[in-house]
Amino acid sequence: MAQIEIKNVAKSFGAYQALHDINLTIEDQEFMVLLGASGCGKSTLLRIIAGLETATTGKVWIGGRRIDNLSPKDRGISMVFQNYAVFPHLTVFENIGFGLRMQKLPNDEVTRRVERTAGLMHIEQLLKRYSGELSGGQRQRVAVARALAMEPDVILMDEPLSNLDALLRMEMRAELKGVLAESKTTAIYVTHDQVEAMSMADRISVMHEGKIVQAASPIEVYRNPSAEFVAGFIGNPPMNFLPANPAESGKWQVAGQVIDGPGASAQLKFAIRPEDLRLADDGFKAVAKVIEPLGAHLLVTCEVDGQLFRAVLDSDFKVKPGEVLNLTPQPDRVRWFDPQTTLAVA
Amino acid sequence: MNARILPYVLILPVTLFLCLFFLYPFVLVSKQAFSTGAGFTLDNFREVVSYWKFPISMQNTLLLAAAVVPVQLALALLMATMVNRMQKGRDIVLYIWTIPLGISDLAAGIIWLAIFEQSGFLNSMMSGLGIVDQPVNFLSYTHPGIVFLAIALAEIWRATAIMLVILVAGIGLIPKEYCEAAEVFGASPWKRFTRITLPMLRPSLQTALVLRVILAFEIFAVVAALGGTLFPVLMGETYAYQFDLLNSGAAAAMALIILAISIGFTLVILRVLRVPKGATI
Amino acid sequence: MSDATADAVAPDTRATGRYLYIASVVFLCAWVIVPIYFLLINTLSSPETVNSFPKPFWPEFDLGSLTFFAGFAGMLTALKNSVIVAAMTMVMSILIGAPAGYALSRFEFPGKGLFRLLILLTRAFPLPLLALPLAVMFIQTGLDDTAFGLALVHTTLAIPFAVLITFSLFSGIPMELEEAAWTLGCTRLTAFTKVVLPLILPGITASAIFAFVISWNEVFAAAVLTIENRTLTAFLLQNLDTSPLHLKFAGGFILVVPALIFIFAVRKYLFAMWGIANR
Numbered sequence: 046m047a048q049i050e051i052k053n054v055a056k057s058f059g060a061y062q063a064l065h066d067i068n069l070t071i072e073d074q075e076f077m078v079l080l081g082a083s084g085c086g087k088s089t090l091l092r093i094i095a096g097l098e099t100a101t102t103g104k105v106w107i108g109g110r111r112i113d114n115l116s117p118k119d120r121g122i123s124m125v126f127q128n129y130a131v132f133p134h135l136t137v138f139e140n141i142g143f144g145l146r147m148q149k150l151p152n153d154e155v156t157r158r159v160e161r162t163a164g165l166m167h168i169e170q171l172l173k174r175y176s177g178e179l180s181g182g183q184r185q186r187v188a189v190a191r192a193l194a195m196e197p198d199v200i201l202m203d204e205p206l207s208n209l210d211a212l213l214r215m216e217m218r219a220e221l222k223g224v225l226a227e228s229k230t231t232a233i234y235v236t237h238d239q240v241e242a243m244s245m246a247d248r249i250s251v252m253h254e255g256k257i258v259q260a261a262s263p264i265e266v267y268r269n270p271s272a273e274f275v276a277g278f279i280g281n282p283p284m285n286f287l288p289a290n291p292a293e294s295g296k297w298q299v300a301g302q303v304i305d306g307p308g309a310s311a312q313l314k315f316a317i318r319p320e321d322l323r324l325a326d327d328g329f330k331a332v333a334k335v336i337e338p339l340g341a342h343l344l345v346t347c348e349v350d351g352q353l354f355r356a357v358l359d360s361d362f363k364v365k366p367g368e369v370l371n372l373t374p375q376p377d378r379v380r381w382f383d384p385q386t387t388l389a390v391a
Numbered sequence: 392m393n394a395r396i397l398p399y400v401l402i403l404p405v406t407l408f409l410c411l412f413f414l415y416p417f418v419l420v421s422k423q424a425f426s427t428g429a430g431f432t433l434d435n436f437r438e439v440v441s442y443w444k445f446p447i448s449m450q451n452t453l454l455l456a457a458a459v460v461p462v463q464l465a466l467a468l469l470m471a472t473m474v475n476r477m478q479k480g481r482d483i484v485l486y487i488w489t490i491p492l493g494i495s496d497l498a499a500g501i502i503w504l505a506i507f508e509q510s511g512f513l514n515s516m517m518s519g520l521g522i523v524d525q526p527v528n529f530l531s532y533t534h535p536g537i538v539f540l541a542i543a544l545a546e547i548w549r550a551t552a553i554m555l556v557i558l559v560a561g562i563g564l565i566p567k568e569y570c571e572a573a574e575v576f577g578a579s580p581w582k583r584f585t586r587i588t589l590p591m592l593r594p595s596l597q598t599a600l601v602l603r604v605i606l607a608f609e610i611f612a613v614v615a616a617l618g619g620t621l622f623p624v625l626m627g628e629t630y631a632y633q634f635d636l637l638n639s640g641a642a643a644a645m646a647l648i649i650l651a652i653s654i655g656f657t658l659v660i661l662r663v664l665r666v667p668k669g670a671t672i
Numbered sequence: 673m674s675d676a677t678a679d680a681v682a683p684d685t686r687a688t689g690r691y692l693y694i695a696s697v698v699f700l701c702a703w704v705i706v707p708i709y710f711l712l713i714n715t716l717s718s719p720e721t722v723n724s725f726p727k728p729f730w731p732e733f734d735l736g737s738l739t740f741f742a743g744f745a746g747m748l749t750a751l752k753n754s755v756i757v758a759a760m761t762m763v764m765s766i767l768i769g770a771p772a773g774y775a776l777s778r779f780e781f782p783g784k785g786l787f788r789l790l791i792l793l794t795r796a797f798p799l800p801l802l803a804l805p806l807a808v809m810f811i812q813t814g815l816d817d818t819a820f821g822l823a824l825v826h827t828t829l830a831i832p833f834a835v836l837i838t839f840s841l842f843s844g845i846p847m848e849l850e851e852a853a854w855t856l857g858c859t860r861l862t863a864f865t866k867v868v869l870p871l872i873l874p875g876i877t878a879s880a881i882f883a884f885v886i887s888w889n890e891v892f893a894a895a896v897l898t899i900e901n902r903t904l905t906a907f908l909l910q911n912l913d914t915s916p917l918h919l920k921f922a923g924g925f926i927l928v929v930p931a932l933i934f935i936f937a938v939r940k941y942l943f944a945m946w947g948i949a950n951r
Contacts, residue, residue, distance in 0.1 A: 117854040118855070118856075118857045124851070124852065130848040134870045144855075147856055147858055191856070195857075201855075397775075397779070398779035398784075399781065400771075401771040402776075404767075404771060405769060405771075405772040405835060406787070409831065412827075416806050417797075420804055420805045423804075423808075482939070484697060486935060486936065487701045487705060488701070489939070489942060490705075490708070490931065491704060492942075493885050493931025493934040494889070496891060497905050497909060498927040498931075502708060502928070505707070505710045505711050505714050510727065510917075511727065512710050556943060560942075611892055612905075615909060633804060633807075646804055649801060653797065
């Protein structure tokens with residue numbers, strides 16, 4: 046049982062505040078992804094949980110045990126590093142067995158566990174090699190096997206796939222998800238790749254400037270971003286925004302259209318995902334600027350009311366730059382944000 | 392152990408050691424130089440500066456540095472660029488060129504003595520070619536120019552290697568793309584060298600020059616082996632004050648003078664070859 | 673027409689340039705090797721030949737000079753002293769210098785800049801000069817004319833290099849390797865001994881040899897600080913005026929041999945060491 050509890054964790058490097066008052070609970074056996082651009086503090090948070098970094102303030106529990114004052118080896122965690130950190134002077138076998146040897150386990154137990162995890166990661170045939178003789182993907186597998194062999198309560202992963210090429214990354218993504226689900230370990234996974242996050246996570250914590258902006262299931266984060274930042278960060282291409290002025294109660298004036306919205310006053314921002322736009326007889330007047338046929342669909346970058354606006358349309362649709370399209374949003378997919386607080390408005 | 396204290400624990404031995412054997416002796420030598428037993432005085436400096444050998448040893452040291460360092464710099468740059476474009480035999484050539492790095496100044500002096508002494512190899516060669524009938528005693532007061540030349544050659548032979556190593560390492564740090572970009576824009580090999588390689592090499596040039604210039608003012612054993620008393624230099628005079636004249640106050644004053652010259656030149660080199668902030672590789 | 677001539681000339685000039693290039697490489701190799709070869713001839717010739725004229729250009733393979741060298745009063749003791757002092761310097765400079773190199777490569781701490789300045793400062797000073805006041809200090813503490821006293825001074829010479837070289841070596845070991853070891857159950861100390869040390873050992877050896885040679889070659893401080901227990905360099909320097917040629921050459925040759933071995937042993941690290949030490 047390894048629930049992770051993070052309470053009021055903050056970290057500053059000199060005058061620079063890397064993390065502001067983080068509160069997060071990760072359930073037992075949950076796969077939690079910390080997602081954000083570089084410098085958002087996601088790696089710092091992971092390293093604080095691992096014990097590689099000391100939080101300026103705050104407390105961390107793993108499985109009900111306070112661990113923020115323990116050294117990494119006593120926390121019941123293991124970690125997979127971005128550059129794999131496979132020890133170059135040891136064979137693959139000794140790499141995977143390194144942690145077990147540190148625990149002074151008997152030889153046959155080490156062998157048993159190394160062979161089991163190596164089998165899990167399909168690297169049985171590499172056990173006698175050194176890291177210099179391995180490809181990037183193989184090193185990756187050794188690093189994961191080494192972490193799994195420890196049979197930890199929590200496994201921490203710091204952008205473990207970012208150094209692999211695209212095809213291998215997709216393959217490893219699926220494999221890693223399967224292996225981790227089977228091992229029933231709680232996992233925290235740091236990445237800047239939203240596709241990775243969406244595909245693997247039970248829950249995603251979107252981080253920005255040292256804060257967790259939203260922590261929710263992937264589909265919730267995608268459909269109902271809690272803040273403008275999440276809406277603009279998740280999704281490729283991200284959400285479109287247009288300024289909205291109040292018309293009558295519950296109605297909003299958006300780029301010449303009147304759209305149903307919340308009953309708030311003042312000003313709002315209208316937001317819609319590019320794939321939630323339909324061609325219609327009436328709608329936003331969008332001047333097509335750039336047409337990108339992407340195979341599965343057609344990405345059209347337009348201008349609506351002088352604002353950048355993207356639409357994902359059927360790939361059979363024919364359009365030339367300069368043409369004017371009529372785009373209408375699917376009503377149930379429209380989201381609203383308060384420009385003052387940047388938060389979502391229901 | 393606490394990560395905040397650990398680095399200080401780790402640097403403590405070096406710091407203590409350097410305080411005891413570097414800073415403290417430095418204070419001692421200054422004290423010794425500025426006193427003759429009773430209070431502050433410049434007598435030691437007055438004494439060494441007014442000694443008849445001082446101007447000549449100062450002049451010799453500076454002349455030697457002026458003759459040797461530029462040649463070494465040019466030679467080291469040439470060798471470094473040659474090594475850089477070498478494909479076959481790079482390792483063996485580098486090994487040979489860096490051998491003098493490990494050779495002491497005394498040994499270098501002795502090596503060149505084997506060439507320049509009266510029954511040495513230069514005389515043997517010249518008489519073999521019929522240029523001279525009798526072996527010439529090059530290293531005597533009748534040939535001051537040749538004494539100077541022998542010392543300069545020995546210094547160039549010995550100490551170019553250290554510059555070479557620093558420059559080869561420095562060139563290795565410059566990404567090839569810069570030179571390739573310059574080539575695409577139409578720069579000739581010479582232009583690429585002067586406009587790309589040299590400016591980017593500034594940090595290495597700094598290190599190499601500072602190290603070499605300081606060592607050039609410390610020149611001592613090469614001179615002792617080749618020139619003996621024919622060619623007085625500052626460091627040799629310091630040694631003489633300490634041992635032959637048993638005047639440690641004067642020796643300390645000499646030491647401070649050498650120190651002052653070294654620091655002065657270091658500052659000049661650092662200033663001239665400074666790299667603007669943000670213009671590093 | 674003009675195109676044709678250009679085509680005809682180009683390979684020709686390129687070939688000339690290539691010969692010139694090879695010739696300069698060979699010349700510069702000869703420039704380094706030939707003087708050492710001359711010393712070798714003198715060392716491997718009988719004392720009579722060494723003092724005769726003209727000189728042969730091939731060694732006689734006569735061990736007369738070397739035997740004379742070995743038999744010369746005090747010479748073997750001096751050789752032994754040189755080895756002892758250099759060995760002490762080697763051990764002390766690594767033991768004292770390497771922790772600081774590690775601290776510089778792994779930690780950000782207030783005062784780091786000042787510490788680096790202190791290290792660089794020592795490199796900008798004519799250090800052997802410090803032997804003068806130390807001579808007085810050593811007499812007061814009974815360290816005068818001992819191998820240990822001289823080794824202390826030589827360690828001062830070698831320490832800046834030891835710190836900077838180990839700094840660059842440690843910087844070459846990714847921090848992640850150590851962190852991985854911590855998460856796998858190592859303490860700071862065991863992570864160092866199980867992961868960092870095995871990886872760094874060849875480099876440490878190279879910098880230890882470097883320290884050895886710094887001490888082995890040092891003349892001035894050795895001459896100032898030893899009287900009875902002369903090192904080889906000090907002994908040769910003291911007897912430069914009076915000793916016969918063959919003794920000088922044999923002594924010089926003995927001085928050169930470790931250099932040849934040294935450069936060979938550390939050649940892989942020489943450039944890596946200086947590359948980062950520049951910064």
